[in-house]
Amino acid sequence: MTHEGSDGLIVNAEVRRGGFMLAVSLAAAPGQVVAMLGPNGAGKSTLLSAVAGLTPISAGRITLAGQVMDDASTGAFVESAGRPVGFVFQNYRLFPHLNVADNVAFSPRARGMGRQAATSAAGHWLDRLGLTDLADRKPGQLSGGQAQRVALARALAGQPALLLLDEPLSALDAGTRLDVRTELKRHLAEFAGPCLLVTHDPLEALVLADRLLVLEDGRIVQEGTPADVARRPGTEYVAKLVGLNLYAGRADGPGVTLTGGGSLVIPDRGQHGDVLVAVRPSAVVVSSQRPLASSARNAWPARVVGLTLLADRVRLFLQGQPSALVDVTPAAVAELSLGPGSQVWLTVKATDLEVYTHADSTPV
């Protein structure tokens, strides 16, 4: 493989499918795990299809290790079978008529190895993923976690230069997901090429990815390290995923006038113009009456519209200027006798507000 220009995967492409359009540009360096996070229907799977050559792009270019895979302007196109990719599909798509060993040997065989060489190559991967004992089983006889490992082994056995994973853990139950995720992270770390993963599960993306892209309605709305994205969500959707309150507004020194109504006092760092303000639900304090004296700079009335129990806390849905999600202890709910309709006061310290501009959340 020649390494002319940039290595890794570079996508600058549009894909039109009926009325839907996906327009993304992204790069994934060798050894890097890039996760694409987005709601269902955002175009995540379409992106993987385009990279794998299952869906041609309608504009732009996809290159892998400096080689053109698809270029809509010149018409250059490498068929799926000719692309050095390993694709782990959402429901794995293990061949039901082949046993585990033959599934894993499929790619080496298809790429021209003899039967014996392919069998031994498959044996190597079965061993590496701890599947040797399952070699004779049919896919129908595997548990979800085992099938996931077989799918990964099958993809890796073809010695791909790029790994694609479509919702790798979504078909698993919550119990096995944790184990498989830890194991998957280890295997992804050992993979030398770039890896592109799509998911709608933020935790999966945060744990597995080196770099995170958020896709909404066919466009990348935010990009950054998982920590950045979790701390400074760029959109309502991301804020909801990572469990933060997010307000858009206009800053003028120490004050922010919120677009949705209300205002907040923020630490004065001389900001002016459009900003985003993120607040952790646990940073907001709930009182039954207006606090008379408090160090918190922000206080406003709100009405409880809903409550749900989250593990050891209760999440309150509050309507006010602005509305907020607030986490309190079950004991607090009892003491303040909170229920739908209760009138309360919310306070939050200015220093607990994360204030940033939209440009900070999405580096250009």
Next chain:
Amino acid sequence: MVTPAAPSHLTARERARRAARGGASRSVPAPLLVPALIAVGFLVLPLAGLLIRAPWSSLGAALSGSDATQALVLSLWTASATTVISLVIGVPLAWVLARSSFPGQRLLRALVTLPLVLPPVVGGVALLLAFGRTGFVGRYLDSWFGLTIPFTSIAVVMAETFVAMPFLIITVEGALRSADQGFEEAAATLGAKRMTVFRRVTVPMVAPSLGAGAVLCWARALGEFGATITFAGSFPGQTETMPIAVYYALENDPDAAIALSLVLLIVSVVVLVSLRGRWLRGGIAP
């Protein structure tokens, strides 16, 4: 207010069955039961007639007295040859119809299924006009290669293939259409070229339908009469298959006709039963 119905009686056996398998009453309502029984009678009575009227004592004589063995052997090998030919050329056609797109595809599909509805005699006439000694193809086969097809065993196989192959094609095409193409995509991303995908993924995954289609094709070929007698005639040992032998025997020697029919019936049942477990589990057509 709805009042509960008066209790009926539930036998201990019925109680146990419902408890084990679940479900409510399984009794068949009379408006369904009566027509169903009529249908059973209609299908079973003729076969019973065959068994009742069979000359059991002189069965051996009736069979050996005719060209039965010859006809049976001819029928079996021509039907088998038809099935093999249909698999070799029909399955690729089914794939082309299901998986590719080209102008005139709908017309082609209609043409392929035409023999299913065409009276077989018409098929025989058509074959004669094409491949007969003066037919527009047969003429050249005759003058260039000295090859005469009509009224030979080859003609029997051709007539049977013309009538029976569409059964295989539509069965396999239906299976290909309803098969999950995700597996073929997966195979492509694993580096498999189109032909490898066909051989290692597509065919194994439609194997049950392939088997069902082959059985249908074989059975249809075994029973073929109209196209065969028109295009191939009825020369004992050459072109006289079992159905044709039955037809002629019925005129001069009814006992032999019944004996031959019994043999065909037994062969059909044996084949159906022996293949049932393997191939027909999911029903004939998907």
